[in-house]
Amino acid sequence: MIYNNDSNDNELVISSVQQPSMDPFFIFGLLLLALFLSVSFLLYLSRRAYASLPNPPPGKLGFPVVGESLEFLSTRRKGVPEKFVFDRMAKYCRDVFKTSILGATTAVMCGTAGNKFLFSNEKKHVTGWWPKSVELIFPTSLEKSSNEESIMMKQFLPNFLKPEPLQKYIPVMDIITQRHFNTSWEGRNVVKVFPTAAEFTTLLACRVFLSVEDPIEVAKISEPFEILAAGFLSIPINLPGTKLNKAVKAADQIRDAIVQILKRRRVEIAENKANGMQDIASMLLTTPTNAGFYMTEAHISEKILGMIVGGRDTASTVITFIIKYLAENPEIYNKVYEEQMEVVKSKKPGELLNWEDVQKMKYSWCVACEAMRLAPPVQGGFKVAINDFVYSGFNIRKGWKLYWSAIATHMNPEYFPEPEKFNPSRFEGKGPVPYSFVPFGGGPRMCPGKEYSRLETLVFMHHLVTRYNWEKVYPTEKITVDPMPFPVNGLPIRLIPHKHQ
Template identity: 35%
Template structure:
């Protein structure tokens, strides 16, 4: 799917806008892997409703007509209804899904897998829908991580070259039209280091909330039981006690330096670990591999700023100039 998308939406052009095109791809990939929907025709409704829901995710909780929070509630309800329709339609296909599973033929999407195991793990269709939305949220983190990764790759040619070499070594072990498999993705260690470093310097979220279960002391302050706490990765991700030269983009730090426990948690930790972590990782690595294998790119706005709405995005959506690789590279 990544090849198909790049061939239609990137290859014919010398200029693309990274934010819009990456958002389109990642949500389409999510709809394919999660729901079994085909690109580009079937994914439109779900991805559009999801995009309309996101702006109110961290909005001020004022539920009045016209506010971002109110609009997101309405779009979120529409999204859940649309996903319920898909779940109900897929449930009617369970006998065929079981036959395909026995035969070991064809791709089984996550929704189909949930339904095949539903009696043991899920109490209702709405619980399945809520799990699907959690995965979609993970894919949205994949969008922001991919965008910030491309930002740094366009600024740091030495990092790009090292990443390209890793991808070329994987490509040389495969036939030209052979697709990536899980073993290939597992080899992308430097690629994942690059993505992790991009998420460290530009976190996918400005922070997360937790509730104090007991009275506790932190840095000389007393936090009473029941108070809400906002943890910001902007402080811990750039703490020199946790990261040497914290302002430097250094993907090799994850192999060279031992990280302190819980010092870097882009997907949360413990019981609050994001359930879609591995899914988001897979989507990010596959997309980055396909883009870097085909193109070099250069920012058209060198000093473009990153803003948060609510996640990070380039102020002008990161327009870039594309240059296709030649076969001898």
């Protein structure tokens, strides 16, 4: 403070020079308010455009900005993701309804007809789309890479992951699986299945995709995954401390670890110390695009990260629920055990599994499919309309987001009588109605890792049931979905080794 001595009444004047600076928390609050108002205004314009179209799908868009995301996510975390879909199917329309989830106005298409339409009209009426949260975690996803890279990856990955090229990896999968059981199961009374299965699927993915087995290097890739998965489908607010922000940082950690492996591999290939065809990472390093250039380590790490995400989390979820349902259904366990022991009897001591052995595991795969029906690791997927069209009598506008839900058919008694019952025989013979069982999606964008997932799951089941029976530690353990389903306590089981071990 200073006094103004020129004033006759000695008035006290506060100099602007001495005025305290604005509170940083106040500034942060103003920025948040500005962001909220901007998003709300854009959403308002979007909703006006939505409402202006005659005869849109019935439904509601919920609150500004968040829409119905909180209910969409909360029903998943409570372990009843079908509630969000079935409640709206009953209230609005069994074929399609509108909502707003994860920052996008969305038409949810239900039933086999909806699945068939979305999977069969790729590039005609729809194309793939991911929420903002996924875009931030994978900023250089396949759709955003250069056209040359996209063409190469679309041609290369499906070829690598077809049954024929994967056959040679079955003995490798067998060796890795045996090591896993020897180190993480053998001699233990209780095993917590979900994290242990994730440990196995990460180790296997690192070996098949990167030829990496060193525990320290695997840990650098594995440890941040739980944080990444938690923010995968979250409200798209990327501020410090949020799930999304933590997931973005975790993805960067994994990419950095993969880049270091790729740089070392490039040197090893140049020095003839590594085979350019030994794994998918080496192939990508040594395969030029049609334009003649090679992908950078950063771009390849993005592709490998996506593959590990698919190979790790989905497979570990499937394995976890196979173990859960076999514990609850001893008669089904016995049938799997008998099938797998027939494979054992056909092998010489120490002989590794091969393609012919896996093809004999038909009932085991029915069990895996039924586990995926009841607990699909991928609960659904997004697409975007690329032109205006009419579906089930309702108008869908270009730019609208579209969502297909696996549980909308998996848990529908119209397609699966007594849907809550675990019954692998549903997949025997001709199997389910087309487009009713969609754990891997469908159409041109069907998960290319389907066959890889089948092989690693069956090899794991073989060693699991031929070594152990088991019982659940918590018989009524609850299930949550975030973003994939998992038991809240990790499914601890008490092992009962077979006497022939």
